[in-house]
Amino acid sequence: MSFAVANTSAVETPRSAADGFKGLKESYEDRVASVFLEGVGYAWGLFDGHGGAAAADYVREFLFHQLGEAAKGRVENFAQVLERVRTDLKRERVAATRGDRVRLTPERRSVLERLEAAASEVETRLADLNAYSYAPPETLVRVRAALEARRPWLDAASLARGGGPRAVDALRDVLAREREGHRRVEECEAEAAKTAAVVIADDAWKEAARDAFLRCDLDFLDLADRKGLDDGTCALVAVLAPASKQGRHKLVVANAGDSRALLLRGTRVVRASTDHKPDVERRRVEKAGGYVVDVGGVKRVTSASGVGFGVDRSKKSLYLSVARAIGDRQLKKPSPVVVATPDVKIFALTPDDSVLVLVCDGITDALQDDAIIHAAIAQDDPEDAARTIVRDAFSKGAADNLTALVVRFPWSPPHPVLLQNWEAARRPPHLLDVGEDTPPGGPLLLRKKTNKKPTIDMFA
Structure with missing residues (x-):
């Protein structure tokens, strides 16, 4: 199914829903949000809190506004540009x-x-x-x-x-x-x-996302100092925005932490974010004066104070299993061994891009990327799909909070077609009954079944 071609920029309305469960934890500290940023695009967020839910609650309430304002601020005369876009789009729709x-x-x-x-x-x-x-x-x-x-x-x-x-x-x-x-x-x-939405350049999006995350982090740290809050949160945000005046879209993904964004492109799973695990960022952490230590088989970031306590398990806020997060004031001062700077990735979407899934690390610890996407497309309704992902992860022994958010893009093929294409792409080669003259990448040609054993080219 192709994109609708337009002479003005607009964002087609997607379907989305989320589901969450506290798992074996005492409380549920994850938060999700879905909003339309006026003049900018549709946005979704998954905020995996730790040490409490105060940081996740704060980020859910304020980060989107800061992101929207930061993005608008990078377009000269944004209000006038948006009004022109709206006028042109109204004229086009009415015509x-x-x-x-x-x-x-x-x-x-x-x-x-x-x-x-x-x-x-x-x-x-x-x-x-x-x-x-x-x-x-x-x-x-x-x-x-x-x-x-x-x-x-x-x-x-x-x-x-x-x-x-x-x-x-x-x-x-x-x-x-x-x-x-x-x-x-x-x-x-x-x-x-x-x-109606204004087309914003990729570089401007990257700057806006980084500024919004860092602004939100500073604001929360100020609140945390006043109220004595030691908790923090991972933050994963995705924005569906216009890429051009020809009806194309792009996906902006900003991530600080170990939550994960997965994009279904055709029948291939694209990891749209980077997991910020302590081992991956060891060099930056140590350069900032921090340490990566092993606590019960899990790599964690800590400060000189944390090492001085001799891995004191009663001070959980000093030992973090992610290298980037918003909040966590004890790991931000005097030198930030944990940072809130997000990785920002931008994808030019095509008609092959059909489903986006945001999941917390409780899900990815239990399920592979393919299993997550398969669960997402096994149901037509995004809410049912998100619930299936959470249940599958829990059935695999996940003990952490479990949260999944599923987005179906407006141009996504019908659910049976998605599922059929997915399963066909993963069918073992010896089960594909193809003609001998089928060109590489060409259509599958049905032929009569024979008793010959299939031959598999191990170098293909």
């Missing part, structure tokens, strides 16, 4: 409904009124004839026949002049269609105002 709109001129109204009056008179006289009459039977038959003959003539005249199919409703039908046309125009204008 698309022009063929269905009714134009009722005074002359046409007068003709339809006369037709409606004549038809009403016929119906009234027929009703009177049926109710009472003192005329001879043969006279009644002739009069009734003459009146009934006028019905189709009047109906045809009504249709010929753009009225209703029944002349008795000639004008009323047109007025009803006129009201419906006005309603559709109003809906188009409202939808255009809602979905």
